[in-house]
Amino acid sequence: MDVALDPTPRVAVLIPCYNEEVAIAQVVKDFRAALPQAAIYVYDNNSKDRTSEVAREAGAIVRVERRQGKGNVVRRMFADIEADVYLLVDGDATYDAASGPKMVQTLLTEQFDMVVGCRTHTQTEAYRPGHVFGNAMLTGVVAKLFGRSFTDILSGYRAFSRRFVKSFPALSKGFETETELTVHALELRMPVTEINTPYGARPEGSASKLSTYRDGWRILRLILQLYKHERPLAYFSVLAALLALLSAGLATPVVLEYLRTGLVPRFPTAILSTGIMILAFLFFIAGVILETVTRGRQEIKRLLYLQMPRWEL
Structure with a gap:
């Protein structure tokens, strides 16, 4: 069932992407259909293909962040964009746009500061076993060190309040930014929740930029650094x-x-x-x-x- 949104709040869909020419047009199209009142922002992180052109042709507002890394893009987006609700989603067409209205509505009606799209999948190629294990391990470490946690701390699909976005320091550079988002919410004891959302495989011709071992180690190292800083x-x-x-x-x-x-x-x-x-x-x-x-x-x-x-x- 579709969820009707109050047309008054300013909603911004934030899409960080790198070399997503194959997927970005579909992502923009899907979110324009799911959230017609929202402004769609695509931040191109030094793509070597036609990501920016394709996104602009699809109707997105395209901006560029030259410093490589998802954390750098998130910092730039949070600083530049003014809205009441921010919906952050990767530009690889793996997240379900139809879940966006429910995430936004839940954030507004129940006054949460962050709603995490908890990934559910049925395709092995969508969520590789190594990534499932790594996510479970890192989620367990966060829960052990910081107390109450989430079931999917590495999800790239999240809705935020303006309060969250404008108080978030955004110190990370790469894929570990999701962990920093989680710890920020836990340490300030913000009201947060999760909503299950389908997670699909990348479209043919699109490749994941996530390295299981390298990025897993970087995320674990950030968790320990945050523990040292916060506790x-x-x-x-x-x-x-x-x-x-x-x-x-x-x-x-x-x-x-x-x-x-x-x-x-x-x-x-x-x-x-x-x-x-x-x-x-x-x-x-x-x-x-x-x-x-x-x-x-x-x-x-x-x-x-x-x-x-x-x-x-």
Whole structure:
């Protein structure tokens, strides 16, 4: 059943793409049909084919971001475009345009700040087993480190409120931007939800730009970096505990020998153990100090978020 949208809110469909000449015309056509009141923006990220021309001919507003990487494109789109609702979708024709109105309506009527299109698929070529496993693993890591999470943190199909978009720092450069979007919502405790949406195979002649191992490692590294930035006390406490255990392990035979003979024959080991224990305390103190700094940053981000007006139906 089609969902009727209030015509008043400004809706922007944001399509980052790179070498999507084969798919982009169909993507623009589908979203123009599903959301006729929306402005369709295609951001070409240095394509070597006719992506920009084809998108413009299909009726999209075409802009170019020269810095390579999806994260750079998302940063540019969020900074440049003014709207009440933002619908972000990849330009590879794998996401279901018919789900867009429901995502937008859910965001507006239930006052969410982010609605994630959770991918459901029946074709193996649409969602390769390696990508399924990697997504599940990375989603589990995020849930373990940051608490409540999503079932599909790497989905490229999301609806956002203006509050979310204009308070999002967008520091990532590549495909790890979806992880940054997720952690931003979790750390500011924004109201978010997921909606199941069909996920299909790319059209013939279109190739995925995602590298399973390289981009998976980059995403995992970003998760750990975000954990260090957002939860410094926990992060540095773990490092301090590991160093303290190493120090205790080195010191144990030295202490036992001293208690038995009154001598310290392994003097270099005693010095090394003492140095490592001091380093462990320094790590813990660094975590305490950075936790205070992080708390201040979170308060500033929360205030910036609250300054943005929410759209009311």
